[in-house]
Amino acid sequence: MFETKRTIRYANTAVLTVSIVGILVAFNFLSAHHFLREDLTETEEFTLAPSTKRILKELDDIVSIKVYFSKKLPPHLMSLRRQVYDLLEEYKSYGKGNIHIEYVDPGEDPNLARRVRFLGIPQLQVNIIEKDQVQVANIYLGMAVMYSDKKGVIPMVDSIETLEYDLTSTILKVTRDQPKTVGLLMEYGPHSVDKDYSLIREALEKQYRVIEVHLKEEKKIPDTIDTLVIAGCKEIDDEAKFGIDQFLMRGGRIVFLIDPMEIRVGTLQATKIDSHLDDMLEGYGIKVNHDLVLDRVHVMASFSSGFIRFHTPYPFWPKVLEPNFAQDQPMVSKLESLVLPWTSSLEASQKEGDSVKVITLAKTTPYAWRQKEYFDLSPRQDYRAMASNHGTFSLAMLASGRFKSFYRDKDVPGTKGKAGNILKESPETHIVVLGNSNFIADWFISDFQENMVFFLNVIDWLTLGEELIGIRSRGVTDRPLIELTDKQKAVIKFLNIFAVPALVGVFGLLRFYFRRKKKKVMMSHGI
Template identity: 25%
Template sequence: MNLKQSRQRIYNIGIIFAFVLAINGVSAFYFLRIDLTQEKRYTLSPVSKETLRALPDQVMVRVYLHGDLPLSFRKFAQNIRDQLNEFRVYGGSKLQYEFIDPYESGDERQIQATVEKLYKAGLQPTSVKMRDQKGGYSEKMIIPGAIVSYGNRDFSVNLLSNNPAFSGEENLNHSVQNLEYNLINAIRSVTQTRIEKIAFLEGHGEWDEYHTGDLMKALSNYFQIDRGQLRGNVESLQPYKCLIIAGPTQPFSEEDKFIIDQYIMQGGKVVWLLDAVNIDRDSFAQGNAYATIAQLNLDDMLFRYGVRLNPALVQDIQCALIPLATGATTGQSKFVPTPWPYFPLLSGAFDHPVSRNLNLIKTEFCSYLDTLQVAGIQHTVLLRTSKYSRIKNAPAFVRLSEVKQGFREEEFKDSYLPIAVLLEGKFPSVFQNRMLTALKITGHYSFKPHSVPNKMLVITDADIIRNQVKQTPRGILISPLGYDSYTSQTFGNKDFLLNAIQYLTDESQIIMLRSRNIELRLLDKSKIMEQSTRWKMFNTLTPLILVIMAGMLFQQWRKKKFAQ
């Protein structure tokens, strides 16, 4: 009887052992996890699953975050790996990935060449502190980004959020939140077969292709970019998904307004970047400039759509710095960084995917908007000033000497002025109930008094889209959009505009993935300091006590068994 029981026991143990081996074998080839988190951080959205299931051929994701990394970035790299493994559940063998250490070769020249190559490809290196074996710290350049390849197409994606307004832990948390969006957006971009068109309007003094060059280059990863004038042809905008009106300085004719109006009525998206006030920047060489009201002949259109541009300059305590000459030393002027309230730094709406978790947005001589009640139109403020702002109505002088007087918070009594507003709904035509026979229009059209459900974005600063341009012996040098050459800081202008245009044009609404919120659950550092000894003792002694108790119980069980 005892022999049979022993055999049965060995048999049962063998079955359990074989079952565990089978589970391990299957898990080595298949990725599976159950999402028990409150915010479902490990659950893919339907649009991601659809994109991955529809991959036409193999997509390769090369992640350059590997090797000797700080603990926080090792965890981030593991988050990226987990996300890609989740992607492979739906993409199968068509989605491949590898993690690459740019420092693996150990050769300084080769490492430098690799980093420069990745930088030229669009990946942004970042410096981190590393603890060495002696307990000290050293700095290391890492590249928290990836290149997604499909056929002969590559798409570079920076995976680390680097907003100076947030702590390092918060930036990493935001980066984890945006992993699904950043990677799916890159995969969708390299595999898309149909390329939509976007037009930059010309003919009214808008910014040229150089001053909008960096955004145009970024948009070319998703769209075909064209520039041109309307020339009275009502059909000229029909091929385009979106129209960008970037900084006009001359009034619009009624014919051009009619063409844009009917383009909107048919579902065309428009991004308006308008200056309500003109200011001659060259006049600041003499210490002051005169701000005048811009005459664009667009007030009636925008009023009809639900917004009004106010002809005033906005000042804000939260502002950019400018170099101001304070005197001369050794025959040369001395420049010091000085806050300039006419260059407000705007905050984005945290609850909207276009603007959440972005760096501050830099503006120059911006105005502000009023939203108007129009039936069926929904307003969403995407960018606004800080709590401490004020307005100066045009016409008015702007003097550099104002900074010498100083700025006090109590003088800035206007809070959270709207600068960028998203409009959504069915827009009424500004030409409804108006005679159209006087318009000199070519092309075939059927007048529409109301639009289909549509969207547009109105921004009261044309400089948000303008990158710096420098003439060099090698030609024209275009700086990154949002880059401030004086402080060497890059603001969030490009990310904001890319997000906005994608929100307007993408029917699949991948941009909504940016709405995902993962709560950052940090440990209470004060409690850690107070209770560290207690928890160390608990973690050390508890396993020993459990082992001793288990041994005692087992011994008691043996005594009872053999006593019987």
């Protein structure tokens, strides 16, 4: 009897052990092929974006990702290696067999190291502490994406925060049949791409073919351009203006960065200028005002006075916060801030019955005001005294629909009164307008990286749709203090002064009341 019980106990133990092992094996098998985890971060930073999953699912052939990471890394980069590995495993899982990943250490093969450097992945020098000594080590932290005979390179992976965007955009770039083209038109203004917009150009070239447009010579915008950026131009001649109009009529998308005011940064003087585009834009549905917008919500600006440099709050640099972006428009709905220096306000000017819809992408708080005639840009002035007629003003607008040509009932420039070939109405297309071009200039965008995100989101939405916007935007975080009215501030001040002492007094009275009640109960029982 005893032996039978022991045998049954052993058998039960064996069955339980086999069952647990079987469950663990099945669990590991399933987990190797299916990701199941909960991302509790607000923006789901550790989960692949839906657009990334969709792009990976639609791959029709093998995409090879070669990870050129050195095996010997400083301690502070060891966690980066693990994070990169985890992210790439998700890519591999959602790629359904079309993502092939290979890890290579170029430092082990001099010939391979030369080929990697030829690809555009540099050798980096870092300090490594070993045996209480600081040593200089050469390492690699790059990636290459191969598809058919095309390749794309991520020269250095120094953070996991932007890796998904960099990797997905590179995959999209190499798998696309023809690269999209962005044109930059700046020859009619004081700006140049190389001197003023090199950072923007560098960012755009990661995904697009970028070319400069020279309308003074050609008078026509090339058909190969998908999206045109017009920045800071003034006194555009009629033939160039006609070229812009006809590009839109052919279905091209345009970003107008108009400067109604010329700001001389060194002297802080402002004068009105004419871009010769205002009347055409008003015909398209957006009016650019010749004013400067100030807002109670703004950023600090840096100025020099003699040999002294100081920082001060500057309402002429308004800051757009999350609630003031269009929450139903994907290109801005996930943004949290945008800073526009010396910007002008915009108004919708479309007429009833027009086939164009105009919406505001970004606006000020209700505590903004404008300067219209006399422009005093000095940072040392009492802004509260000059603030009047508070209101909310549009700073960035989107017009979408079928646009009518500005020249539909006019003579075509350059034809000397003769009838010329003209497209009088566009297919469905879009334009985005801002009353400022400095917000993406090198001198400004280096301090306000959120401006880069806004601008690239605009270009991506106009050129590609919504594929990459969600990936880039969710890594951006800005948590400013909530702007309070004077009444709200007074209430909080009153509560801080009187509420806390009042609560202490109420607590004391309640304590006295209950102790007295307890004492009466004890006396009634003769205690």
